[in-house]
Amino acid sequence: MRAPAQPRRRTPRSTTPSAPAAAAGRELPARTGAPARARSSTVTRARATEKEQARLNRSEEREQRRAQRRSRHAEAADGALQGATQRASGANRGAQLSERIAERRSAVRRLRWRGIAAALAAVLVVAGLSWLVLASPVLVVHAEDVVVTGTSEYIEEEQIQEIAAVAHEVPVARVDTGGVAEEIRELSAVRDVQIRRSWPNGLEIALEPRVPVATVSDGDRYALLDAEAVVMVRRDEPVDGVPQVTVPLDDPDTAESLTAVLTVLAALPEDIQAEVSSAGAETPYQVRLELTDGDEVVWGSAEENTLKVEVFRTLRQVEASTYDLSAPRSPITTE
Structure with a gap:
């Protein structure tokens, strides 16, 4: 059998630069330092410019906002002034309208009271005249104020006066002239008769006698x-x-x-x-x-x-x- 394979060990890399590289590194800044500083200065100025521009922009924006606020405030003030003016004008017109309405109502009340007073005065006048004419003893018939015309030898005035005596001391307006006339017509020698009120206290009796033929x-x-x-x-x-x-x-x-x-x-x-x-x-x-x-x-x-x-x-x-x-x-x- 084969023997098991042994694991391979990894040799760690050195992180220390080599001598040439280090030397090169030390030489590089020496060669590139001036341009880098120039670029940095430029970037710094650009950034400063940008910051200044941004600051200016912000300042302008703030000024614009302030101007807008002032404009809005001015518009609001103008609106408030106009509103106050309109309100004052409306209040003035309302006051004038109220005064006119009050004057008209007052005039209507005066006319109404005048009408009522005139009606009452008319009623009182009519009542007074009615009493004077119909009930007052001032306008009654007096016997000496009854005048008879148209008599003849067949109609004696005493007969007519006796018939007319029913009207004595009666208000002239209330005398029943028709009834008195009918009673006089019953006299056979009278063809017709007309009775007229004679103010303030009399009667006029005009006879039409019959003529014998x-x-x-x-x-x-x-x-x-x-x-x-x-x-x-x-x-x-x-x-x-x-x-x-x-x-x-x-x-x-x-x-x-x-x-x-x-x-x-x-x-x-x-x-x-x-x-x-x-x-x-x-x-x-x-x-x-x-x-x-x-x-x-x-x-x-x-x-x-x-x-x-x-x-x-x-x-x-x-x-x-x-x-x-x-x-x-x-x-x-x-x-």
Whole structure:
């Protein structure tokens, strides 16, 4: 068998330089020292320059940052100033607006109070006037201030004053003029009446009396009639100056004839009516008039009365005993 191999020992290398090399090393610095120092000086200056440049750059940056900060501070100050100015302006405008609003509200309140005061004053005035007119004793009707006009011999003023006495001492505005007028119209001799308030204490009563046109026998008395056949008054004797009618009163068979006679008499002028002593009609178309001198007028119907009056005036100038006007365009006279 082979004997086991022995391990190989490694011989350590010497770290000590050889003599030539050492000599060379000692000689090298001698040959390269000057350039190295030059390069080192250059590097040092370059580094110093770089450091200086870096310092300058940092200084510029610091100055820029300071300038930026100053600019920002200035802008902030300007902004703050503008904001303060705007706030002050806004506050001023707000104050002015508040003053205007306050003034407007004050004006509205004044107008409102003035309106309320005016309304209250108007209410008080109306209430005072209402009391003065409707309840005050200052504006009541006085008996001596009631004036009556339009009376006739068939309407006595005392009758009217007696009826109007219901208004005495009553406020003029509260007088029932319609009620007083209706009561006066119930008088047979009154055709119509108008009542007007006469301030401050009176009444004016204007009568429209009925005008008598005929007297009709009514039993043992005589009824005085107007043109509408209304009995105005009854008398014991015939009324002078008023024609007597021979047509019976209150007879349905002769009512139309009576109406025709009264219509003719009402159409006569006063001077011709004064010449008529009596009138009658057997039918509504046969009205006859008897004059005070005994002459007779055949009037006919109650139509064309105006024309017949004119014709009669003309024919009256001719002496005759009978005047026939039944055909007024062809009148006839008889002696």
